[in-house]
Amino acid sequence: VQLVESGGDLVQPGRSLRLSCAASGFTFHDYAMHWVRQTPGKGLEWVSGIIWNGGIMGYADSVKGRFTISRDNARNSLYLQMNSLTTEDTALYYCAKELSDWSHAFDIWGQGTMVTVS
Amino acid sequence: EIVLTQSPGTLSLSPGERATLSCRASQSVSSSSLAWYQQKPGQAPRLLIYGASYRATGIPDRFSGSGSGTDFTLTISRLEPEDFAVYYCQQYGRSPYTFGQGTKLEIK
Numbered sequence: 001v002q003l004v005e006s007g008g009d010l011v012q013p014g015r016s017l018r019l020s021c022a023a024s025g026f027t028f029h030d031y032a033m034h035w036v037r038q039t040p041g042k043g044l045e046w047v048s049g050i051i052w053n054g055g056i057m058g059y060a061d062s063v064k065g066r067f068t069i070s071r072d073n074a075r076n077s078l079y080l081q082m083n084s085l086t087t088e089d090t091a092l093y094y095c096a097k098e099l100s101d102w103s104h105a106f107d108i109w110g111q112g113t114m115v116t117v118s
Numbered sequence: 119e120i121v122l123t124q125s126p127g128t129l130s131l132s133p134g135e136r137a138t139l140s141c142r143a144s145q146s147v148s149s150s151s152l153a154w155y156q157q158k159p160g161q162a163p164r165l166l167i168y169g170a171s172y173r174a175t176g177i178p179d180r181f182s183g184s185g186s187g188t189d190f191t192l193t194i195s196r197l198e199p200e201d202f203a204v205y206y207c208q209q210y211g212r213s214p215y216t217f218g219q220g221t222k223l224e225i226k
Contacts, residue, residue, distance in 0.1 A: 058213035104210035105168035
């Protein structure tokens with residue numbers, strides 16, 4: 001069971017970036033998925049989540065209107081489109097899998113992809 | 119949004135001792151939708167406890183969770199050297215899902 005994020009980069013404020021998360025080792029379309037970020041040396045912040053059929057579970061207030069979560073079950077992939085980036089979005093971005101359809105805890109995490117806005 | 123406040127911020131203990139970490143929610147957490155994670159430097163968080171008291175797969179039984187409503191506790195009965203890390207609580211009962219600010223468990 002593995003999640004591998006990609007797409008992180010150094011970008012200027014106001015620009016856009018798209019993160020990807022490739023899933024393997026489990027039946028991707030059976031699980032809700034999430035993005036969580038962690039600023040250097042600080043704590044964890046939930047960004048957004050998406051259920052198995054593409055329904056959106058919500059966004060953090062800090063990214064609402066700028067970020068869009070999506071998934072492609074045929075490609076076993078999760079995405080995060082990030083627009084109008086600010087320096088406050090600089091963080092390590094993790095994708096995470098939900099434990100089951102009756103527990104929304106995150107049992108599998110990727111190693112993260114770093115986004116630096118400067 | 120439900121705000122989670124963890125205490126203490128840092129806990130200094132010795133191997134073999136008992137650790138008690140607290141997580142207090144600003145509103146009641148529905149259906150005990152509370153998880154605990156462990157994070158070591160350079161690693162992703164690892165799920166320890168879900169549903170307030172259920173150990174995740176492969177988690178040693180020295181880790182236990184308890185609580186309901188607004189007050190939750192993670193207890194590590196006898197600390198092993200590998201247990202020194204940062205611990206986060208998370209509520210997933212209501213969007214936006216939120217994390218506590220973390221408790222750093224350090225070797226005394």
